[in-house]
Amino acid sequence: MLNGDDALDTQASVRRANLRRALQLVFRNPGSETRAGIARATGLTAATASSLVAELIELQLVVDGEQAASTGGKRATTLSIEADHHVILVLVVRPTDARIALVALDGTEVETRRVAFSDESRDRMLDEALADVAAGYSGRLLIAGVQLPGTTDGRRVFESVQLGWTDVPLAERFEAALGIPVLLVNDVDAEAIAEASREDESSGYRLFIHIGTGIGAAVTLDGELAPGPRDRAGEIGHVQVQFGEDARVCRCGRHGCLESASSMTAMLGDGFDDALDDDAITMLAASADEEKLAEGARALARTIKLIAAVLDAAEVVIGGPARALGDPFLSLVQAEIDYTATGTVKVPVRFADADASISTGVAQVALSSALGVRWSPAQLRAASAPPLS
Amino acid sequence: MLNGDDALDTQASVRRANLRRALQLVFRNPGSETRAGIARATGLTAATASSLVAELIELQLVVDGEQAASTGGKRATTLSIEADHHVILVLVVRPTDARIALVALDGTEVETRRVAFSDESRDRMLDEALADVAAGYSGRLLIAGVQLPGTTDGRRVFESVQLGWTDVPLAERFEAALGIPVLLVNDVDAEAIAEASREDESSGYRLFIHIGTGIGAAVTLDGELAPGPRDRAGEIGHVQVQFGEDARVCRCGRHGCLESASSMTAMLGDGFDDALDDDAITMLAASADEEKLAEGARALARTIKLIAAVLDAAEVVIGGPARALGDPFLSLVQAEIDYTATGTVKVPVRFADADASISTGVAQVALSSALGVRWSPAQLRAASAPPLS
DNA sequence: GAACTAAGTTTATTGAATAAACTATGACCG
DNA sequence: CGGTCATAGTTTATTCAATAAACTTAGTTC
Numbered sequence: 001m002l003n004g005d006d007a008l009d010t011q012a013s014v015r016r017a018n019l020r021r022a023l024q025l026v027f028r029n030p031g032s033e034t035r036a037g038i039a040r041a042t043g044l045t046a047a048t049a050s051s052l053v054a055e056l057i058e059l060q061l062v063v064d065g066e067q068a069a070s071t072g073g074k075r076a077t078t079l080s081i082e083a084d085h086h087v088i089l090v091l092v093v094r095p096t097d098a099r100i101a102l103v104a105l106d107g108t109e110v111e112t113r114r115v116a117f118s119d120e121s122r123d124r125m126l127d128e129a130l131a132d133v134a135a136g137y138s139g140r141l142l143i144a145g146v147q148l149p150g151t152t153d154g155r156r157v158f159e160s161v162q163l164g165w166t167d168v169p170l171a172e173r174f175e176a177a178l179g180i181p182v183l184l185v186n187d188v189d190a191e192a193i194a195e196a197s198r199e200d201e202s203s204g205y206r207l208f209i210h211i212g213t214g215i216g217a218a219v220t221l222d223g224e225l226a227p228g229p230r231d232r233a234g235e236i237g238h239v240q241v242q243f244g245e246d247a248r249v250c251r252c253g254r255h256g257c258l259e260s261a262s263s264m265t266a267m268l269g270d271g272f273d274d275a276l277d278d279d280a281i282t283m284l285a286a287s288a289d290e291e292k293l294a295e296g297a298r299a300l301a302r303t304i305k306l307i308a309a310v311l312d313a314a315e316v317v318i319g320g321p322a323r324a325l326g327d328p329f330l331s332l333v334q335a336e337i338d339y340t341a342t343g344t345v346k347v348p349v350r351f352a353d354a355d356a357s358i359s360t361g362v363a364q365v366a367l368s369s370a371l372g373v374r375w376s377p378a379q380l381r382a383a384s385a386p387p388l389s
Numbered sequence: 390m391l392n393g394d395d396a397l398d399t400q401a402s403v404r405r406a407n408l409r410r411a412l413q414l415v416f417r418n419p420g421s422e423t424r425a426g427i428a429r430a431t432g433l434t435a436a437t438a439s440s441l442v443a444e445l446i447e448l449q450l451v452v453d454g455e456q457a458a459s460t461g462g463k464r465a466t467t468l469s470i471e472a473d474h475h476v477i478l479v480l481v482v483r484p485t486d487a488r489i490a491l492v493a494l495d496g497t498e499v500e501t502r503r504v505a506f507s508d509e510s511r512d513r514m515l516d517e518a519l520a521d522v523a524a525g526y527s528g529r530l531l532i533a534g535v536q537l538p539g540t541t542d543g544r545r546v547f548e549s550v551q552l553g554w555t556d557v558p559l560a561e562r563f564e565a566a567l568g569i570p571v572l573l574v575n576d577v578d579a580e581a582i583a584e585a586s587r588e589d590e591s592s593g594y595r596l597f598i599h600i601g602t603g604i605g606a607a608v609t610l611d612g613e614l615a616p617g618p619r620d621r622a623g624e625i626g627h628v629q630v631q632f633g634e635d636a637r638v639c640r641c642g643r644h645g646c647l648e649s650a651s652s653m654t655a656m657l658g659d660g661f662d663d664a665l666d667d668d669a670i671t672m673l674a675a676s677a678d679e680e681k682l683a684e685g686a687r688a689l690a691r692t693i694k695l696i697a698a699v700l701d702a703a704e705v706v707i708g709g710p711a712r713a714l715g716d717p718f719l720s721l722v723q724a725e726i727d728y729t730a731t732g733t734v735k736v737p738v739r740f741a742d743a744d745a746s747i748s749t750g751v752a753q754v755a756l757s758s759a760l761g762v763r764w765s766p767a768q769l770r771a772a773s774a775p776p777l778s
Numbered sequence: 779g780a781a782c783t784a785a786g787t788t789t790a791t792t793g794a795a796t797a798a799a800c801t802a803t804g805a806c807c808g
Numbered sequence: 809c810g811g812t813c814a815t816a817g818t819t820t821a822t823t824c825a826a827t828a829a830a831c832t833t834a835g836t837t838c
Contacts, residue, residue, distance in 0.1 A: 011793055011826065014403055018794090036816055045796055050817060073815025074803040204618045207699075217699050221617045226700075228610045229593045233701035239694050244633060305628050306692060307699050310596075310606050312622035400795065400824055407825090425785055437826055439786060462784025463834040 107383030145366030190361030496772030534755030579750030690725030
């Protein structure tokens, strides 16, 4: 809708850019932004700000709200996000099931569904479920974001071991069925975005590492995925980080892979499973071999140090089931990172927040792609809070 | 000059962006680009292209050239880079001397000077030399690029061990003296840019690693420095990459640092010095301990694999004195990288080209900052070629 | 030499932002 | 309580850059 190419070569692109800037301000301060505030923040004139807002209202992206309290003159009309029209379709594909969520522009989930796959019918079931949803929201769908485990450039799935897909033009297929733009997002990337979206100050590089049975990484810059081709970015699970006698055999057949030391399976044993809940993991961790945990933490820290040093990362976030390992594990990792005589690399490490909705990351990426706008952390918190009744 | 803020909020910014696009085309195809060609390449109308070119000529950035051969109609007027007016001031500061180069817009070095530092007078000598040069090119200086060893954000030198500087607002100081914008550039970053500028197809991430007595890294994206804060980015020399019995003591006092294994000093012994020429290094390498070279190559390869995997880097380039180690060393590194059962990380590694002028990288960064334009590889080759006489 | 083709310019028009005047509505203050 | 001021927002005329279309220039082709 506002997603014309970013080439700023013509007047129309200026208009698009200013519409996005105005809309971003409403998204950042929903319910309190005003026309005059947009004019001040953008440096545009009040007349232009009014004109932009009028167009955003026309597009059903923004609505007028209450009158604000006076600050010494006429009271301002506040602006809010129009939540009752456009929806973002989020599809999260996992090996055994898929989840569909319809997310309104204010970040709330309007509707969610779950599709459990039965054998050999996954493609058909997905198509049917999507068609069904699309029928119910005809004319209101803005864009679809599809989260999946595997490598992708946003259009094609290059390789998904978990889903058994190799070089599938999935975006194209769904676009033909849905009639709206479709964006594929790697699951770890989506997790990283969701995490980065929860920070008010998300400047600089942030390294996100998902640790479950497998390990994947994603880099965000200023709260968004780092630019550049992401075809295979973040696939660090099978890079060798242990050598000599320390190196264990990995499930991939090689020795000393990061996963062979720092995956949850490596640290907690085969009893671990990605489907376990936090309590179960805590139980497992309590009876786990402490030395294995320490070794996993060390291998992880070594990995982190190197990447953080190259990028000058501001923060490292560990996500996925590893969150349930708690502070003791985090302390081990941080201690190994801080173990430096000179003051070079002392990047802070923390766990991801646990309470992010599964659709947050994909929805954020899709929103950004369609409207060039992002939700503020406050908005996301408000959206995930239970409605007051 | 064309470096207004990239906020595309007003008509003036559209004009600037289009001027940059037109100028970039002339820089990419100097002597063969035409007004009609610019119109075609940009999608702008011929009238607009003509108007843009007229302004670029007015600004003394472009000049009309020969008439091109007819392609069936009126012959086109070719456009060339105006090389006789603006110059970029390049200052390369090293511990014992500095080099000043004046680079014309066609990439040729108009003049070079060398300032050898005597004790305790470095600052004064620099100021004098700059003032002297500035006087000779009054009104023609476009921007100054300052290359130095140490961490910087472009404005301040945070820390330069080699120069003994800590938190020096150097850009500000030079700007006051010269009256033109000044940009500070880390030396490894400049090297990486120079290298990336030599590739016709420079898309995606490229990891550049400088190996001398020290080790530094820089990441480029699509031929330019990767975005984001670069305050301390690339400082990987003292990240631990060897463990247990393999780990040697590093000059920094810790164990297993990358430099302790893969620096030229580590591999060739204390006989190495950053000032040695390639032949001397080749001699040293011939009599070096092969096991040390192999160990250095292994440690380096491990580092590379991890970083390349996170970024999905398209290529790794090794620069600095290590170039003189030649193919045997490169083969060791590449073999260690390729040693993977699954087809994950097999990024190609090569040495940097040897014949880049010392000023190329800084000049390229400065040009990009001032005019939003880059030299093409062909243009740089033409500039460094001896003039035909 | 007539028809055609491509390069480049001239002129009127369009679209988006701006400046400045104007309206609306509230606070503040004697 | 009424006058003055401050802030929000709209209306109108103007400016600037790009566009469309007509036009000029200068070549090729047959």
